[in-house]
Amino acid sequence: MASLVAYDDSDSEAEPHPAGGGNDADRMTDVSGVDRPSGQDFSPCAADITNEGAPLAQHPGEELRGERLPLVRLWKNDPGSCPSQRLQWPRKEPEVPCPSGALPRPSSLWTSHAPASHVPWAAACLKQVKPPWAAPNAPSHAQSMSETTHRHASSLQRKRGEDCVVPYTPKRLRQLQALSSETLRTPDPEPQGPPADRAPAPLRMPPVVSETIQPHLKSQFRETKVPRKVLFHLRGHGGPVNSIQWCPVFSKSHMLLSTSMDKTFKVWNAVDSGRCLQTYFLHSEAVRAARWSPCGRRILSGGFDFTLHLTDLETGTQLFSGRSDFRITTLKFHPKDPNIFLCGGFSSEIKAWDIRTSKVVRGYKATIQQTLDILFLQEGSEFLSSTDASTRDSADRTIIAWDFRTSAKISNQIFHERYTCPSLALHPREPVFLAQTNGNYLALFSAVWPYRMSRRRRYEGHKVEGYAVGCECSPCGELLVTGSADGRVLMFSFRTARRACTLQGHPQACLGTTYHPVLPSVLATCSWGGDIKIWQ
Structure with a gap:
């Protein structure tokens, strides 16, 4: 058998062997599969690299030394880029006759007996194409050779630390692929909203009036009572809620507007469902x-x-x-x-x-x-x-x-x-207005010139302490409501300035309080903690 590696100074295979080399017992076979005389000290050439870590050889005729030569990269696509002309593939291969009607095929594809270490790395990585004359289900010899070469090349690659056979995937692409697979397994979270430069989606307010508000639209007098329980606890803002306001149109007063330090304002259905209808970014x-x-x-x-x-x-x-x-x-x-x-x-x-x-x-x-x-x-x-x-x-x-x-x-x-x-409020029935002061009390003023302050009525008992705590009067005008820096909600009698009720509203400062314009005894409060409560 002939090695696929051609040497410029090697002897031809047609030449007779030296004397004394005719006996098979006196002959030895090297790792490349070529029979050599035992009288000569042959060692594997530099191209015969095996997975067993065989030592590198010098040129023929030199004695084996204890040092190793540097490794030679054999997996170049261009044969001309090989550093030595000794380590090149044969430029012309004989053709093997093929069955009648089939195309001629090179002999190396079918009868190559070169060791796996002779195959260049790039050739080992290329996808083998099955010949058109091969059986559809039978694996070709080239395919089996490719699998064997791939196994040897993989082990050699692990030892040598050379380039990976599998194409490299960037880290960012791997993260995106992992995120895509995770998205397919789990539902998408609630979107945080469109960017600021995009218009928000329309609210699509229903034309019908809320069933809860409908019976109270025709009533003339609405007596306000002190609320006792929490109807809804609205959570959704990521920062302090600065203010809240019911829709001023009575037929649409089920909607509540809230503003927050989280750069958004929201519209809620705070009467029927307690759900957020729309968030605006x-x-x-x-x-x-x-x-x-x-x-x-x-x-x-x-x-x-x-x-x-x-x-x-x-x-x-x-x-x-x-x-x-x-x-x-x-x-x-x-x-x-x-x-x-x-x-x-x-x-x-x-x-x-x-x-x-x-x-x-x-x-x-x-x-x-x-x-x-x-x-x-x-x-x-x-x-x-x-x-x-x-x-x-x-x-x-x-x-x-x-x-x-x-x-x-x-x-x-x-x-x-x-x-x-920090805040002002107008009385709905009398020409007076209220002023929330940082002195921890509500002051009462006349709403006509010269705007005198009342000395006899002062509503106190809550804390402001620098917060923008709001205040308001009930629709009937009999109760005053205000928040407090300690989270409480306080209600006072407008006539006597006595405290009517105290609610433990929020764990943090209560900033806004507002009565519903139609429903009696429905109160909305908001806090520095970012939550809103609907009381009834």
């Missing part, structure tokens, strides 16, 4: 204020990202978008003109915007740093602003009365105590 920073429009089909929102958005709930489109030059903390629609709203925040100026033109139509500037809350009086001809301006002994600019049309100050000597007022 329109702001890139905390949403400090959001208000229902008087028609109940739109929501105006403003946040710490200086942006304003008016969203249509039925179509999900943005009817108005503007950018303020300060962080927004309070928004109020004009009670007579729904196209005008006031915007206040971390600025010394309050601005009036017109939705139709998307422009500021009026400004109200004072020597303050921040506007905390806004309250309209006298059907929109006047409004009050609560600010953070205070001195050591008095707060002469804490509450300022403005003329809406002329932007003139009506009075800035309303509250003379050294506390700021």
